[in-house]
Amino acid sequence: xxxxxxxxxxxxxxxxxxxxxxxxxxxxxxxxxxxxxxxxxxxxxxxxxxxxxxxxxxxxxxxxxxxxxxxxxxxxxxxxxxxxxxxxxxxxxxxxxxxxxxxxxxxxxxxxxxxxxxxxxxxxxxxxxxxxxxxxxxxxxxxxxxxxxxxxxxxxxxxxxxxxxxxxxxxxxxxxxxxxxxxxxxxxxxxxxxxxxxxxxxxxxxxxxxxxxxxxxxxxxxxxxxxxxxxxxxxxxxxxxxxxxxxxxxxxxxxxxxxxxxxxxxxxxxxxxxxxxxxxxxxxxxxxxxxxxxxxxxxxxxxxxxxxxxxxxxxxxxxxxxxxxxxxxxxxxxxxxxxxxxxxxxxxxxxxxxxxxxxxxxxxxxxxxxxxxxxxxxxxxxxxxxxxxxxxxxxxxxxxxxxxxxxxxxxxxxxxxxx
Numbered sequence: 001x002x003x004x005x006x007x008x009x010x011x012x013x014x015x016x017x018x019x020x021x022x023x024x025x026x027x028x029x030x031x032x033x034x035x036x037x038x039x040x041x042x043x044x045x046x047x048x049x050x051x052x053x054x055x056x057x058x059x060x061x062x063x064x065x066x067x068x069x070x071x072x073x074x075x076x077x078x079x080x081x082x083x084x085x086x087x088x089x090x091x092x093x094x095x096x097x098x099x100x101x102x103x104x105x106x107x108x109x110x111x112x113x114x115x116x117x118x119x120x121x122x123x124x125x126x127x128x129x130x131x132x133x134x135x136x137x138x139x140x141x142x143x144x145x146x147x148x149x150x151x152x153x154x155x156x157x158x159x160x161x162x163x164x165x166x167x168x169x170x171x172x173x174x175x176x177x178x179x180x181x182x183x184x185x186x187x188x189x190x191x192x193x194x195x196x197x198x199x200x201x202x203x204x205x206x207x208x209x210x211x212x213x214x215x216x217x218x219x220x221x222x223x224x225x226x227x228x229x230x231x232x233x234x235x236x237x238x239x240x241x242x243x244x245x246x247x248x249x250x251x252x253x254x255x256x257x258x259x260x261x262x263x264x265x266x267x268x269x270x271x272x273x274x275x276x277x278x279x280x281x282x283x284x285x286x287x288x289x290x291x292x293x294x295x296x297x298x299x300x301x302x303x304x305x306x307x308x309x310x311x312x313x314x315x316x317x318x319x320x321x322x323x324x325x326x327x328x329x330x331x332x333x334x335x336x337x338x339x340x341x342x343x344x345x346x347x348x349x350x351x352x353x354x355x356x357x358x359x360x361x362x363x364x365x366x367x368x369x370x371x372x373x374x375x376x377x378x379x380x381x382x383x384x385x386x387x388x389x390x391x392x393x394x395x396x397x398x399x400x401x402x403x404x405x406x407x408x409x410x411x412x413x414x415x416x417x418x419x
Contacts, residue, residue, distance in 0.1 A: 095379025187366025
């Protein structure tokens with residue numbers, strides 16, 4: 001089987017994902033995708049006519065984010081018409097899957113140069129919801145929610161599931177908040193030391209003026225005391241009807257786990273930030289490297305997927321990580337850098353405990369609690385962050401994983417190639 005290599009990785013800053021507050025929110029999603037695609041082209045002298053495919057991720061493929069945003073962003077970026085594109089959706093996990101799918105095409109010998117990445121403008125989600133609520137079909141969808149009722153596998157809301165898992169695992173609110181504070185501390189350190197400089201690409205407005213050149217979501221002033229004063233965020237969500245028979249979000253979990261008792265714990269300080277962002281990676285085969293004179297920064301060791309209980313939604317990163325390690329013939333101790341997406345603090349905390357990971361190796365430069373989670377783009381961002389950290393620290397292997405709606409998780413392992 002052929003090897004798949006990472007040549008380069010870039011990302012936009014993550015802007016606050018709210019209209020009127022975020023520095024990227026006024027832009028079109030294609031602007032963000034085109035920004036990273038242009039950067040990859042210019043940094044690596046890519047002949048875009050020789051790009052075999054562009055594999056992109058976006059979770060909310062509606063409105064401005066619909067219509068194969070990967071292909072349209074490439075055209076927006078001035079890529080040659082020969083560079084085709086496809087867009088996928090694995091909810092939060094799509095940014096890892098786009099890289100895994102692209103690497104798989106290369107490893108199968110089908111393609112030599114692939115760009116993989118993702119875009120998500122969460123500031124646009126509320127606009128989409130408002131537009132849909134004005135149509136009869138949209139009203140029906142909103143009445144039922146984005147959740148379907150299954151007798152054997154009821155699905156709840158992610159925040160409610162996070163609170164339930166914390167109780168199930170005996171993880172206290174104080175434990176969750178300690179992880180939240182640490183995420184902010186590490187993100188501030190990384191930003192102060194310029195650790196994101198290699199991959200972070202500024203975003204400009206169409207008139208050429210600067211829109212954003214730094215991550216704007218972090219709250220470095222966060223302390224244990226400030227988090228302890230926050231109210232839980234998902235109390236109201238527990239009572240939202242999630243099924244035609246009126247079963248609530250909380251009721252979905254109670255139907256599956258009738259003996260489980262829990263109190264709301266997660267809040268804004270222990271949940272991922274709502275942000276806009278995009279990221280892209282340049283992947284190539286051995287032949288692609290030679291033809292373009294590129295030097296690889298890393299190779300893809302393995303890429304896997306796993307499923308778990310859809311009612312609890314968030315628990316698949318652990319089986320995904322175990323599967324990836326087994327496929328690669330590696331152990332937890334072999335991994336120098338772990339990126340476990342902080343969708344909610346309990347996801348990362350549970351993975352650390354279940355897998356026995358050294359905390360010093362996890363989300364070394366801050367996670368989504370501090371930096372934000374642009375859903376379809378996050379996985380690609382995390383792979384780039386892991387690669388930068390391997391190079392900074394001299395590590396060899398990184399494992400990147402994240403939960404995805406429906407009780408899924410992709411995981412990928414990369415190996416740094418020494419210069």
